[in-house]
Amino acid sequence: VSEARTRAEVIITTGGLGPTSDDLTRQCIAELLGKTLIEQADILAHIASYFQTRRRPMPTQTRVQALVPAGATVLMNRNGTAPGLVLEMELSASGPAAKSSLLIMLPGPPRELQPMFSNQVLPLLEKRFPIEGPFVCRVLRTTGLGESSLEAKVAPALEHLVKAGLELGYCARFGEVDVRLLARTGDAPVLVNEAEWLVRDKVGKYVYGSNDDSLEAVLVKALAARRETVAVAESCTGGYIANRLTNVPGASDVFLGGLVTYSNEAKHKLLGVPEPTLANSGAVSEPVARAMAEGARLHLGADYALAVTGIAGPTGGTPEKPVGTVYLALASSAPTVVLRQVNPYDRESFKFVTSQQALDLLRRSL
């Protein structure tokens, strides 16, 4: 902090605000700036109620988290006990031209840090450093196309808009690519709308949502709007598709249940996959994926059922069916659809990409 304040207008620290002996941020900063620490009653009450709700005794050393350097602004922590702290610091002599520097101390645990940053720090920064002039930013979220294939389809159509000031960006995450459309010119809204229209025209079937949408939330919403239901039968993804769907608040309106059938016996017993099919085609096969989806739809009485069976690895591959091979099936009132994919990734990435393909199979059919 001593060094950073000679050159930065905002300094953010994370961690070291907790109750244990190695949590030193609060104390060190107070010493550095010559501030006294004052116990604040409302923070203490918040900490006490945190433990009370969880039916746990409140250890005495957690009181240290109610100490605040004199003059600091407190960012209450809805997801933990240690509040964030904001201090205005005068810049040291050698610093830049700004009058003072803002020191923002945040808790380390991601689930406390992230909402505090989004809900409390961002508004503070936006107020201090207002965006000047027009600014429109929109993100279109796609799945099913690689980053460079996506650009090859989209970029030529947007060339004239880029010349007019559109900033075009791509962000590849695993199993999905974002297209970011940004403009700061006088006609920013028009530029971004026109760009969105062109992207949707070129690669519309790959676009599942925009900005903060997740594929699973889009799917739950679409099913709820149609008053339809879904069930899943999972082998290699081991419950991950059910987990993603049930991460969405309100999933219980559309998600009836899931069957994680790792063994052949479970596939037969719980989903009614015929034993000869398992014996003749193998568990990782088109007929088994089909029978799993149709069995899950029947057993759970759902409008749609997704099924996946594959080889997550690291072992179990063959020359014909290498590690990463997976069959995905969608059963509905229409004829069952089965896809074959190869996702040769580590185990957790395999599960993510496969779940993405399965959810997108249903999304497209809706």
Place this chain on the structure above:
Amino acid sequence: VSEARTRAEVIITTGGLGPTSDDLTRQCIAELLGKTLIEQADILAHIASYFQTRRRPMPTQTRVQALVPAGATVLMNRNGTAPGLVLEMELSASGPAAKSSLLIMLPGPPRELQPMFSNQVLPLLEKRFPIEGPFVCRVLRTTGLGESSLEAKVAPALEHLVKAGLELGYCARFGEVDVRLLARTGDAPVLVNEAEWLVRDKVGKYVYGSNDDSLEAVLVKALAARRETVAVAESCTGGYIANRLTNVPGASDVFLGGLVTYSNEAKHKLLGVPEPTLANSGAVSEPVARAMAEGARLHLGADYALAVTGIAGPTGGTPEKPVGTVYLALASSAPTVVLRQVNPYDRESFKFVTSQQALDLLRRSL
């Protein structure tokens, strides 16, 4: 990079090495350092094989990822196409005393970045900045105790070792706390061993593993060693427990299957929970958790079955059963055990903490 090289001996950049038009790191650095970019045949071959394995055409603009600034060391990317690049830079005149600075350019996507850092960058840094003298570090992983309760139990017993040079740290992640034992003195191994023994003596039942162990991996290993099997029945966790267990390579030896029974009908139909029990006690209740675990054990023929039923929120709470209430059951050849917990967190955190409690319930019984 221009600024950082005036004060740092190592500079790490992430991102901007991909194939799209906004991936500018490679080009910018080459310009800054006056290096030419040379296409490297082995990287090109790696990229081509990456697309071939996935049965996708290779877009021409991905070739740009085979360009390497003259003199750079290449870090091959086993999980993507863009390699990492390492360049030795002479320090500018105003820099510190070191002769040169190391510029390490890494790809942005976490699943490419993280293994590249652990497997290729760390060894490089360890070689360049060797640890001098003795150094022992051990992490004990615990679940079931808060950070300050843990410290209150452990710290007094370790006081004399801390005086002798033991560095004691705590890292609270969600639903678990690490105890870090570190020593750099001549008798470092003795200090750390003694400390571990004392920690296990004080809070042994909360310690599930050490260093890189995960709770689910510890559990799969313990079950495999006993040649026993597990099944799960999940309501509020929606497949997350099954997902965690099946993240462990070799899970198929011990995990028979899971039932995600979100609706009352599914609880009755798939797990045999009696309809009067559901009607009289409600789905979130001790008798239903018990019946779910016993039903799953019976239907899947497992040695153990875990079941959870609760209110993940954000809605559905009552004064008696607030949001976050959950019943966890373990069925085995011994009498069924049922726990009640209150985990008043956001939906995904609720699922994590609940899964942690369920897996730990089984771990402790083993």
